[in-house]
Amino acid sequence: DTGVSQDPRHKITKRGQNVTFRCDPISEHNRLYWYRQTLGQGPEFLTYFQNEAQLEKSRLLSDRFSAERPKGSFSTLEIQRTEQGDSAMYLCASSPPEVAGTTDTQYFGPGTRLTVL
Amino acid sequence: KQEVTQIPAALSVPEGENLVLNCSFTDSAIYNLQWFRQDPGKGLTSLLLIQSSQREQTSGRLNASLDKSSGRSTLYIAASQPGDSATYLCAVRLWAAGNKLTFGGGTRVLVKP
Numbered sequence: 348d349t350g351v352s353q354d355p356r357h358k359i360t361k362r363g364q365n366v367t368f369r370c371d372p373i374s375e376h377n378r379l380y381w382y383r384q385t386l387g388q389g390p391e392f393l394t395y396f397q398n399e400a401q402l403e404k405s406r407l408l409s410d411r412f413s414a415e416r417p418k419g420s421f422s423t424l425e426i427q428r429t430e431q432g433d434s435a436m437y438l439c440a441s442s443p444p445e446v447a448g449t450t451d452t453q454y455f456g457p458g459t460r461l462t463v464l
Numbered sequence: 465k466q467e468v469t470q471i472p473a474a475l476s477v478p479e480g481e482n483l484v485l486n487c488s489f490t491d492s493a494i495y496n497l498q499w500f501r502q503d504p505g506k507g508l509t510s511l512l513l514i515q516s517s518q519r520e521q522t523s524g525r526l527n528a529s530l531d532k533s534s535g536r537s538t539l540y541i542a543a544s545q546p547g548d549s550a551t552y553l554c555a556v557r558l559w560a561a562g563n564k565l566t567f568g569g570g571t572r573v574l575v576k577p
């Protein structure tokens with residue numbers, strides 16, 4: 348296992364610009380999650396994919412946010428017309444297929460830190 | 465709406481002392497509860513996962529207990545070391561809330577040599 352990877356690790360952008368982040372889950376993990384974490388707070392759930400289907404979406408995910416997982420492997424999170432309030436750490440996690448009697452651990456990537464100037 | 469609270473927000477102990485970290489949640493219909501460690505500027509590392517049917521889980525110096533009726537979980541770290549300095553987060557998955565985790569705000573721990 349190489350772990351969950353995220354790219355880029357850091358992104359600085361100007362207000363109004365669009366940004367896109369990528370997440371590569373652990374291979375054979377069909378479940379993928381995005382969370383957002385601001386300084387001093389715990390992560391907040393944004394969205395969940397099972398394979399390529401986006402099954403859950405938080406109300407935090409405004410119209411400016413869109414996430415995709417086209418082939419059920421890597422995922423992208425795009426933020427359009429960024430605002431200063433979007434500055435945060437964006438975390439991706441993955442977990443294996445849900446089977447009764449097995450653990451449900453979510454494995455997190457290192458995150459992408461976004462700074463909007 | 466599930467709320468998860470971790471008190472205190474910060475804790476400082478001398479090396480060798482046992483750590484006791486608290487997590488409380490408002491909705492007892494949990495599917496499981498996880499404890500994570502987060503080092504500054506880094507992602508989260510899973511420490512322990514307790515299923516709703518379990519009362520505790522142990523891994524090395526770590527022991528986590530779960531009391532659903534009172535809405536509480538406790539993470540014990542025995543014989544703390546400076547390397548245990550980090551933020552510890554608990555997260556709850558509810559039966560009725562799909563796959564998402566709801567996190568507490570974390571407890572920032574400093575173990576002084």
